[in-house]
Amino acid sequence: MAVQISPSILSADFARLADEAAAVTPAADWLHVDVMDYHFVPNLTLGLPVVESLLRHTSLPVDCHLMIDDPDQWAPSYAEAGAGNVTIHAEAVKAPVRTLREIRKAGARAGLALNPGTAVQPYEDLLGEVDMLLLMTVEPGFGGQKFLDLVMPKLRQARAMVERHGTEVWLQVDGGVSDETIERCADAGADVFVAGSAVYSADDPGRAVQELRAQAEKATAHAAWTKRTSDAR
Ligand code: DX5
Ligand code: ZN
Numbered sequence: 001m002a003v004q005i006s007p008s009i010l011s012a013d014f015a016r017l018a019d020e021a022a023a024v025t026p027a028a029d030w031l032h033v034d035v036m037d038y039h040f041v042p043n044l045t046l047g048l049p050v051v052e053s054l055l056r057h058t059s060l061p062v063d064c065h066l067m068i069d070d071p072d073q074w075a076p077s078y079a080e081a082g083a084g085n086v087t088i089h090a091e092a093v094k095a096p097v098r099t100l101r102e103i104r105k106a107g108a109r110a111g112l113a114l115n116p117g118t119a120v121q122p123y124e125d126l127l128g129e130v131d132m133l134l135l136m137t138v139e140p141g142f143g144g145q146k147f148l149d150l151v152m153p154k155l156r157q158a159r160a161m162v163e164r165h166g167t168e169v170w171l172q173v174d175g176g177v178s179d180e181t182i183e184r185c186a187d188a189g190a191d192v193f194v195a196g197s198a199v200y201s202a203d204d205p206g207r208a209v210q211e212l213r214a215q216a217e218k219a220t221a222h223a224a225w226t227k228r229t230s231d232a233r
Contacts, residue, residue, distance in 0.1 A: 003186070003216040005209050006030035006063045006172070008196035010045065011143045017050070018057035024199060027209040030063040030084065032174070032194045037068040040092050041141035048077055055082045065113065065174065065194075067140045068092065072099045079106035087111025087134050087172075090118055100129040111172070115140060116148050120158045127165045132192065133158055137185070138175030143196040147176025152188050159189025159225050163232070182212055186219035 007028050012020035021031050033054065036045040055062055061084030066075055071088035072095055078086045079102070086103045090112055093099055103110040113134035114120055120133070127133075135155055138145040155173065162169045173185045174194035182193055193216055195208075202208035220226050 002191075003213055003220055004029040004170070004192045005213050005216070006032040006192060006194045007199040007205065007209060008032040008034060008065075008143065008174070008194050009200075010034045011196035011200035014046070017054055020200070020205075021054065021058040021060060023205040024209050025058065025060055025206075027206040027213075028060055030192075031058055031060040032063045032065060032196075033083075035064060035066045035068055035078075036141065039069040040089065041067045043141045048074075048081060051078060051083065052081050061085070063087070063111075063194075065111075065134065067113075070094075075099055076102040076106050079103045079108035083108050085109040085111055085132060087113050087132065089113045089115070089140075090123060091115055096126060097129055100126070104131075113140075113174075114154075116151050120154050120161065124161050124165070127161065127167060127169055130169055132170040132172050133162070134172040134174055134194075135190075136175050137173050137177065137181075140175070145176055147178070147181040149184075152184065155185065155188040155190060156225075162189075163225070163228060166232075177212075179212065179215060182216050183219035186216045187223045189223070189225050191220070 007024045036043045038044045063085045064078045064083045086108045100110040109131035111132040137151045172192035173190040177195045178198040199208045
């Protein structure tokens with residue numbers, strides 16, 4: 001899997017979302033949209049009506065990260081609206097198999113997110129239901145937080161799990177991803193990188209995406225897991 005960059009519009013100007021999406025087009029692979037509900041996380045952002053509008057105004061596929069209670073009820077609508085990926089949190093979902101299948105059935109890729117304190121191993125049996133695992137590298141809720149290095153062993157474990165499983169499950173990292181941390185993440189096994197403040201606080205967000213991609217590609221090319229994966233083919 002090639003490196004993919006998914007800029008988070010949480011750090012963008014919410015009154016100018018279409019322009020902010022355009023600022024990372026076509027440099028980015030996805031547009032990461034953080035949906036928060038004041039319940040699962042202590043912050044409130046936007047919901048389905050705004051995602052629907054955004055879908056009409058961007059050519060990038062939309063990567064919805066649902067930090068909400070009861071994703072079983074709400075997640076399929078984001079897929080039906082046309083999001084390219086819908087990620088739900090393991091800590092919030094009640095019937096993961098059913099909900100992940102509903103997301104796929106509605107035509108989106110299905111993502112499963114884990115908070116920094118949630119172990120990945122219990123989810124190994126679910127890998128066949130998942131297109132992407134999202135490992136949070138901060139506690140979810142806010143942009144601009146410090147990257148949590150304590151997630152690195154779990155990232156390596158997740159990469160090994162995906163290798164064992166032999167499927168194309170993408171590994172996304174989200175939180176504190178910047179020019180200082182992206183190489184570590186790529187080396188440990190991540191292949192999809194969310195970056196909010198690192199992209200939108202830059203003078204040129206499109207250029208920031210290109211620079212992050214170059215760093216991640218370089219680290220991926222030298223990573224032990226990449227070599228194992230290509231040897232296995
Ligand atoms: C945090 C969100 C992230 C956030 C990342 O809960 O899920 O997507 O925007 O922001 P940075 O890259 O600034 O840590
Ligand atoms: Zn996110």
